[in-house]
Amino acid sequence: MGIELDFPAVLERWPNFLGGAILTLELAFFATVLGAFLGTLAAVGRRSHSLLIARTCKVYVEAIRNTPLLVQIFLVYFGLASIGLKLSAFTVAVAALTINVGAYTAEIMRAGFDAIPRGQLEAAEGLALSRLQIYWHIILLPAVERVYPALTSQFVLLMLASSVCSQISAEELTAVANYIQSDTYRAFETYIIIAVLYIFLSLVMRAGFWGLGFVLFPRRRRLGTPL
Amino acid sequence: CLFMLTVQPARADLLDSIMQAKKIRISTDLAIPPSGMMDGSMKATGSDVEVAQLLAKDWGLELEFIQTTGATRIPNVLTGKADIIISTLSVTAERAKVIDFSNRYATLQSDIGCLKSLNVKDWADLKDKTVGVARGTTQDTTLSNMKDKELKIARYDDDATEVTAAVSGQVDCVGTSATIINQIGVKNPARIFESKIPLATFDLAVGLKKGEPRLMEKLNGWIAENIKNGKLNAIYKKFHGVELPADMRG
Amino acid sequence: MGGHLNFNHLLFLGHGALWTIGLSLIALGGGGLAGFVIALARVSPLKSVRLLSAVYVQLIQGTPLLVILFLGYFGLAAVGFQLSPLAAAGASLTLYVAAYLGEIWRGCIESVPKPQWEAAEGLALSRTQRMMKVILPQAIRIATPPTVGFMVQIIKNTSLASVVGFVELMRSGQIVNNSLFEPFAIYAIIAVVYFAMCYPISLYSQRLERRMGRGKFNLAPA
Amino acid sequence: MQQDTPATSIVSLRDVQKSFGSLKVLDGVSFAVERGEVLAIIGRSGSGKSTALRCIDRFERVDHGEIVVCGHRVDSPDVDLRALRQDVGIVFQSYNLFPHLTIEQNITLAPCSVKRMALSQAKELARKVLAQVGLEEKLHAYPEQLSGGQQQRAAIARSLAMQPKVMLFDEVTSALDPELTAEVQRVIERLAAEGMTMVMVTHEMGFAKSIADRIVFMHRGKVHETGPASILTSPTTPELAQFVGTGDLKS
Amino acid sequence: MQQDTPATSIVSLRDVQKSFGSLKVLDGVSFAVERGEVLAIIGRSGSGKSTALRCIDRFERVDHGEIVVCGHRVDSPDVDLRALRQDVGIVFQSYNLFPHLTIEQNITLAPCSVKRMALSQAKELARKVLAQVGLEEKLHAYPEQLSGGQQQRAAIARSLAMQPKVMLFDEVTSALDPELTAEVQRVIERLAAEGMTMVMVTHEMGFAKSIADRIVFMHRGKVHETGPASILTSPTTPELAQFVGTGDLKS
């Protein structure tokens, strides 16, 4: 007798899978929103005139991009506890994911900023706009539009990478899968099911970003042309 | 069932092929102290490791440890990448649907252990406290099924992460073996844990692929013999600090 | 169980680091070759080939590497292909890396300006000649920085090969921690070792980018 | 070479010097522009015309010399840049409309953000300045939907909306074909007729001749000859003679 | 509008129609080019000049009509593209030299790969065609080391090396400044003098006038007027009159 694949035995736990998938999406959502914010700040920081701010942002980006997410999560989770700060696994997971994806976002956004032609900035300066106003009105949206596909992929990758949060007791999809498979010892069925679920979730996210792009870029909606 | 798939690779009797190869491949997780771990010189040690070594010696076989993680212990034997599992497998009816278990070679007393200073006497005191467990272990399943007790459970990937969480202060209560509960204080004297509420006693058994009656028979014979001669009890005591139940002390 | 961090532990970690490097090289080699095929398939004149390769990329990019490794190792064994852990990890990483590198390289091929394609066409070069003599040499220059940048991701991602039994850097760190329980110190060491392996590569790729005068960024499976 | 910088000037440069690295681009440039005057700067490529214009709006810092624009000491390190730029409108060769905003949004952006004008009022203003350049119907179009000439006119309208005291134009027609060039020139002529003070760098001799009150001919970073538009037909220096000669050859 | 497509033509278009989406870009274009003839296509931006040229070398497929080039039925779906392109050389506005190859490699690439010429022979050829455009000394330079005019001449040399029967030029001088334009024009004049058949889209009326045997004036996707170069000075249609008139205004 070889291996029997008994999907119903595992699928009957669908509420657990559903819960895990929802938590995965929640993690991805919060980390995406906060990470986009943090990353944009860091990207702006890297172009700051203050050497201290620019350096700090660079160190942040490089430190994060060159170490594994799992190590970062452990350091945040156990590090915070060691100094007496007990946060929920969810909070820590969101924080660690945010810090992680923020670094990648910063790198992507920086490329977007660099792609804005100098003439645009001079025109804005010529109109007496302040530095902040120039970032907000002139640079941000076109930069985001230019790197939108890269951002989308990065955040989908973040969702997939959030599986390591199972290590610090966040009950996301992989955690649920591990629980079910050690409870039932039906590892194949479980892994096949979560593979399908992850692919589905990544499609959901891509669709979400597509829709968001529709709202964010009215010009593209009307003209259908990339910047 | 309609969704049931069966894949059948051609194969011979497992016992014969082990004996022919003069080598037994045992799947053991070396990251779950004190059953499987590394000593100061990074050599495998632990109660499961010594049981495996004893078995190989008795049968006159070369021993190969198949490094595994909690998640891959079972797939390793199902797909023939390992012959048997000795890796703190506790026996449950659910699991027995997928693999076969030998007779028990040890037991595992599990408790709820908490920070010594914590005033916990019964289940009611655990309300609002977070209990750390290793995900998918029998302790986890047992606690998860106590729906009426309104417990908050934090599941970690393995015992070690759970202990790390306790040592570093992420949780103040854990559900695990008495041995591990005592270890927490050793690692961090500022956080001494002690057993507060007994949870259950689980039988630990050797796991093997279904449909291997000859290997099963030989394993059971070996276990009975080594219970009688007290070797299994000695190994257990060496690592866990306590003895096996009276009927297993030989 | 217990004791303090000693030389043996460090040796063990070093051994793990070697595996990390070895796995990375395998992944890059296999994934590079397969990725090249994927990139060509993605710009193929045949619609079916383009479609098929696009589906492949979408599937792989939508699945966590952990799951790919698991199914590659145990899944194939379950249907009768017994692969050694090295072969399985190599194959899975190859599949994974190919999808990402293929996408990166497709972008590079397509970013060779359209007039270059037309100029080559106007000179009566055949499709293969156009690709080999005009487009690819230019695409390779564009592709070098992001490819080097992607190596960092490969190095970090080999940590998941522990699921098929490899004791590489991350797993060896976990094993050491599980006998010492000093997570902060040990994971800090691991972080430093990864950083030491990855940062020079990041730096090199950034330098390449700067030399090429373009602000490219690399996508990162975190 | 003349030096005339009376106190009534709206723009005045005195002995302005500017180098990029070892390259001396402006080598003691002086000229002044009166209120309502139209000044055309001409000269060979690389003679420093654009640099001179950019110095006036402080896109470049001068190394030496004095620039006063509408009372702002532009050469001083602590000039209030945003105040200066509210008084000066600048239009470049490459339009530089903001591609993600409609023409209306392009125009209302600065009045709303900088002058804190109410949006409704700004929209009213947008309609007005667009009418001035003959583009009323393009209010809700995006820049890429316009032809080059229309884009350039929209860029002029955008500057006008800030109601500047002086407008600077840097070869605003040289990216356009003859038909579109004529469009933009008509708009500038109208502004001149309405009394706007303007400084323009241009390659179109015919246009300079017809619209400029005064011509500044730059050569190797210096003001080589200056005078009324008539100097184009009767130049006094051989360099200008050669330059306008070349200009004729081109057509 | 005239329709002359005699059997001896080296290039002939008959009633060619081509749309991009709903935009009809070519609306029944017919003209023919004799061996050794130089044809200039002029017309306003967007009138379909480039599209017509690109149809001749099959960079665009026509929707309707017949195109015969050196005996190849270009409109047929199964025309031998590579054979066609060995007979036709095309040069674009944006040079499109291969940046990773030296000028010599740029030139020898096609003869070696397509015609299987020996490398030594191809190098000899490269020297010859480069001499034709006056660039012998740049054999081993990379494109980025050349000025725009030199790059364009190298691109022409690259086409010549395939010994085409007809050359197509699409505004090859419009990215160049007047000085460089003159350089390239001299090269083309020499080719014309040597009897090369050429079709060129150009904005330079003076050049068209001096070199073209025949002019095709396109307007809204149609051949609006055609005739000898003299039509530029005495146009018969008001559109052409306006077109060349505008051109005059420019100077």
Ligand SMILES: Nc1ncnc2c1ncn2[C@@H]1O[C@H](COP(=O)(O)OP(=O)(O)OP(=O)(O)O)[C@@H](O)[C@H]1O
């Ligand atoms: N930011 C800069 N850095 C270095 N050199 C510069 C810079 N800007 C301009 N230059 C150089 O200064 C010289 C004068 O430039 P400028 O743009 O003022 O000339 P111009 O008269 O406007 O010429 P054109 O008619 O070609 O626009 C040129 O040689 C140019 O290369």
Ligand SMILES: Nc1ncnc2c1ncn2[C@@H]1O[C@H](COP(=O)(O)OP(=O)(O)OP(=O)(O)O)[C@@H](O)[C@H]1O
């Ligand atoms: N690939 C394409 N897809 C859609 N529209 C196109 C395409 N190529 C050209 N067009 C449109 O076809 C029309 C004619 O284009 P064409 O390039 O032939 O004009 P032209 O006469 O060469 O103009 P110019 O002098 O500006 O080069 C234009 O309106 C252009 O926008």
Ligand SMILES: [Mg+2]
């Ligand atoms: Mg200039």
Ligand SMILES: [Mg+2]
């Ligand atoms: Mg054209």
